[in-house]
Amino acid sequence: MPEITSLDAAIEADIWTWLKTFVTVKNDFYKRKFAPCPYALAALLADQVDVKVHVKGDVRGFIRAKSEELRDTPALSTRVIAFPPRIQFQWGISDYVEMLNAELIADGVFLNTGVTKTMPSRHTGANGKDPYFIVVANRLEAVLDGARALARTKFYENWPKDQYELVVERRERMAKRYGKTPLEG
Numbered sequence: 001m002p003e004i005t006s007l008d009a010a011i012e013a014d015i016w017t018w019l020k021t022f023v024t025v026k027n028d029f030y031k032r033k034f035a036p037c038p039y040a041l042a043a044l045l046a047d048q049v050d051v052k053v054h055v056k057g058d059v060r061g062f063i064r065a066k067s068e069e070l071r072d073t074p075a076l077s078t079r080v081i082a083f084p085p086r087i088q089f090q091w092g093i094s095d096y097v098e099m100l101n102a103e104l105i106a107d108g109v110f111l112n113t114g115v116t117k118t119m120p121s122r123h124t125g126a127n128g129k130d131p132y133f134i135v136v137a138n139r140l141e142a143v144l145d146g147a148r149a150l151a152r153t154k155f156y157e158n159w160p161k162d163q164y165e166l167v168v169e170r171r172e173r174m175a176k177r178y179g180k181t182p183l184e185g
Helices: 007-023 040-045 059-071 085-089 093-107 140-151 161-178
Strands: 049-053 078-083 109-120 131-139
Touching: 007 040, 007 049, 007 078, 007 109, 007 131, 040 049, 059 078, 059 093, 059 109, 059 131, 078 085, 085 093, 085 109, 085 131, 093 109, 093 161, 109 140, 109 161, 131 140, 140 161
Parallel strands: 049 078
Antiparallel strands: 078 131, 109 131
């Protein structure tokens, strides 16, 4: 592994470590049957995932630019965009991501926000305990197909009802509302 020479490279390395040691690994929550994202390992092995780190500048512009880059890069299925923990509390950030979803869903991209619960942020000013805030951009059809397939298993069995509504049902509703119909191509 090359020597880490900058903060953004160290943060990117943290996100890759989190993906490989948490997101793709079978988890106790799922009774060791599933990883938090059962499709992530295949996407990683196929080099369909990348990581982008925000270090400075306009957060909203960065989210838009990196999401549009995913849209315009057919070889990628997923992009993880990493931010300092404080960004999740920035006024209007969730509303902005939802507004951006309303635009990008028609182009086949869906955004989710989250945190790297098992990976503390190294960003300047972070306390060494709080996780990175992340925006994950995915190919919409892939996540919809994956969610439908997982619904036929016991994957969602232990999910709290509000989490299922927020993640799975919200995505399905937004896809129906903002996505292209089969007639639109």
